[in-house]
Amino acid sequence: KAGVTQTPRYLIKTRGQQVTLSCSPISGHRSVSWYQQTPGQGLQFLFEYFSETQRNKGNFPGRFSGRQFSNSRSEMNVSTLELGDSALYLCASSLGGIGTGTAYGYTFGSGTRLTVV
Amino acid sequence: DQQVKQNSPSLSVQEGRISILNCDYTNSMFDYFLWYKKYPAEGPTFLISISSIKDKNEDGRFTVFLNKSAKHLSLHIVPSQPGDSAVYFCAALHQAGTALIFGKGTTLSVSS
Numbered sequence: 001k002a003g004v005t006q007t008p009r010y011l012i013k014t015r016g017q018q019v020t021l022s023c024s025p026i027s028g029h030r031s032v033s034w035y036q037q038t039p040g041q042g043l044q045f046l047f048e049y050f051s052e053t054q055r056n057k058g059n060f061p062g063r064f065s066g067r068q069f070s071n072s073r074s075e076m077n078v079s080t081l082e083l084g085d086s087a088l089y090l091c092a093s094s095l096g097g098i099g100t101g102t103a104y105g106y107t108f109g110s111g112t113r114l115t116v117v
Numbered sequence: 118d119q120q121v122k123q124n125s126p127s128l129s130v131q132e133g134r135i136s137i138l139n140c141d142y143t144n145s146m147f148d149y150f151l152w153y154k155k156y157p158a159e160g161p162t163f164l165i166s167i168s169s170i171k172d173k174n175e176d177g178r179f180t181v182f183l184n185k186s187a188k189h190l191s192l193h194i195v196p197s198q199p200g201d202s203a204v205y206f207c208a209a210l211h212q213a214g215t216a217l218i219f220g221k222g223t224t225l226s227v228s229s
Contacts, residue, residue, distance in 0.1 A: 004160070031215065033215065033216065033217070035217075035219075041221070042206070042219050042220060042221035042222055043161070043206060043208075043217075043219040043222075044219070045216040045217065045218065045219075048215045048216060050215070055215055056214070056215045056216050058216065090160050090161070092160075092217075106151075106163065106217060107163070108153075108160030108161045108162070109160050110158070110159050110160045111158075111159075111160055113158070
């Protein structure tokens with residue numbers, strides 16, 4: 001089966017601009033989570049969407065937002081870009097159940113490398 | 118406040134020997150732990166996991182040990198192979214959570 005697809009793979013933006021990243025989950029998966037990976041902080045949880053609703057949110061400023069569509073595809077948006085937003089943005093999809101039995105089911109995409117100049 | 122800590126940024130091991138990667142956590146509400154392997158420019162790949170009701174889980178060359186009283190887990194790779202060279206992330210999940218909480222990773226280098 002097809003994996004998690006993230007587009008674009010690479011992106012260069014200027015400070016102050018906004019950006020939209022896309023994630024298509026594995027077919028049948030209803031949950032999409034987003035993570036930011038930076039050299040200093042590792043992978044940090046941004047938010048999680050399930051059935052078009054944000055179910056969980058990490059500790060990021062309001063400039064970071066997301067949404068999920070009825071086909072489970074998700075987008076995340078970062079407005080007023082700052083140099084510190086340069087990172088690898090990863091999404092993970094899962095069936096969406098809550099609880100330890102489903103933890104193994106998180107599958108990650110290859111990420112979008114965002115560079116802010 | 119970092120809830121999952123991987124205190125060794127890097128580890129170098131010879132091919133055929135054992136690699137031991139360590140992870141500590143502070144939140145007693147975590148009840149599921151996972152290890153991911155990551156190559157540059159790729160997403161993390163799931164390796165092995167363990168529930169808090171167990172103290173050991175084994176899958177081929179990979180074994181994860183959990184010491185709940187010490188809030189410590191470790192990943193053992195035996196024997197280590199050059200293809201195991203990658204960044205390894207420890208992650209934890211709350212009982213009713215949906216967010217994986219990651220450590221900062223340990224870069225493993227296996228030399229032949």
